[in-house]
Amino acid sequence: MTSVLIVDDHSIFRSGLRSDLDADLDVLGEASDVDSAVEAIARLAPDVVLLDVHLPGGGGGGGAEVVRRSPQGTRFLALSVSDSAEDVVGVIRAGARGYLTKTSSGEEVSRSVRLVASGDAVFSPRLAGFVIDAFGAAAGEQAESTAELDRLSAREREVMRLIARGYAYREVATELFISVKTVESHVSAVLRKLQLSSRHELTAWASARRLL
CATH class of the missing domain: 3.40.50.2300 (Response regulator)
Structure with a gap:
């Protein structure tokens, strides 16, 4: 059944x-x-x-x-x-x-x-x-988003999505079984590679590209 x-x-x-x-x-x-x-x-x-x-x-x-x-x-x-x-x-x-x-x-x-x-x-x-x-219109946007995401490692992408969804550093660490210090390091790398200055900008960036 x-x-x-x-x-x-x-x-x-x-x-x-x-x-x-x-x-x-x-x-x-x-x-x-x-x-x-x-x-x-x-x-x-x-x-x-x-x-x-x-x-x-x-x-x-x-x-x-x-x-x-x-x-x-x-x-x-x-x-x-x-x-x-x-x-x-x-x-x-x-x-x-x-x-x-x-x-x-x-x-x-x-x-x-x-x-x-x-x-x-x-x-x-x-x-x-x-x-x-909706998904037809998003096809072109996805190509641009893919190029930007290619700058990030697989782990950095995981951290980016969780941070953009509003998770605290400690919650991300628990979710991914890594230390808070490692989360901080990944967030810094993500912001640098995407040329963003804060987690608020990261959330807006991810939301605009429908990555949340």
Whole structure:
């Protein structure tokens, strides 16, 4: 059976969705905000997370924050009332594998869960265009970003992304199993190679290039 975690801040929607999913989907649990979702994903390791994009808690990043804070390899299918390009592209850039609106039937959601679990990407028809347009426009920017990133070592890139996301030096050290002094050294090298003067400029640089 494909295991599922339902993440939505409306309990009545969670219970309704649970009852509408096909019997071959094993719902491991539910979560209602960013922090409880991150905890449940780490603890339950579901095959697919059904995720609303607008969630309370955490650092205010909603569903996209849940995706970024979850273990690599976790598969997410966004399921939201919103059909705005900003919401769709934001959560897909964070790493979700698909996006459905809440007008979808239980049968459609169940079929999409199985597709995402198998590695496919799934979108409501109108929303797929948002993703194609966004990633097509980003192609040219990515070439420039790649040239800039080539100046950094693999470890420097890891440190750069964490610092740009707002991690403190000590948190980066814990995440990467290195010393705080080594983190400081890498940050200095990153700023020098990218010709930036502060971590605030680094965050702006990474955000503009969609590297967060």
